[in-house]
Amino acid sequence: MTYRSSSKFAPEVPHELDEMPEARMTDARSRVRDTRAEILEVAAELFTEQGYDATSLRQIAERLGITKAALYYHFRSKDDILLALLAPMADVVGELIDRLEGVRDAAGLADALSWTIGMIFDNIALFRLLERNRHSASALRETFDELQSELDMHGRVQSAVHAAAGDLAEEVRMFAALGAVTAFDDWAPKLLAEGPPDVIQRELRAVVQSILGT
Secondary structure, three states: OOOOOOHHHOOOOOHHHHHOOHHHHHHHHHHHHHHHHHHHHHHHHHHHHHOOOOOOHHHHHHHHOOOHHHHHHHOOOHHHHHHHHHHHHHHHHHHHHHHHHOOOOHHHHHHHHHHHHHHHHHOHHHHHHHHHOOOOOHHHHHHHHHHHHHHOHHHHHHHHHHHHOOOHHHHHHHHHHHHHHHOHHHHOHHHHHHOOHHHHHHHHHHHHHHHHOO
16 A cells, blocks of 8 residues: 545646646646646745744745745645645655565565665655754644554554564564664754764664664
8 A cells, every 4th residue: 555645735736727728738737737846845945944934925925936826826825835745754654664564574674674764865855844843833743643544554563563573572673673763853853954864874774784683
């Protein structure tokens, strides 16, 4: 199962586009997607630079050189923009759980966690945004609660690790390794956002291998 973001993350293109000739419709859809992407890019910059609470929709529109009405065409609120920015995290978490459910032993878990470490740094801009707004945006908590509910994360992860472990001692080590990677951003968000990526990735992978004995 691959997690699919809910419709609120991706507003539909207006139905009138469906009545256009194919060439015009393709061009119109392309413009819609480009504007939406530009809004998200600028919003991410501002949310990271000055914080979610301190950023207004007017500021986002002004930096883009568009009207607030044009911005509202794509996003109904600032929360909707933040939720769209967080959508990739849902995909990563969903893929991680899929991989964990495919794990058969400690070596397989080490591979899944190594993939997770790489994905963290592929999406490092998102983690910088989270670090800057960790204690301010209610939409963050709403998204995490929804994601946890939809994926039934804890239940599925517990079942997957229990099934893959050879004995109780290995199960403890597997959960410890999982926690070392997935909780790193909670305990060391500044280090994750600002530290040298190559060193952090290398050391996290070394920790996983040391815990699991792989």
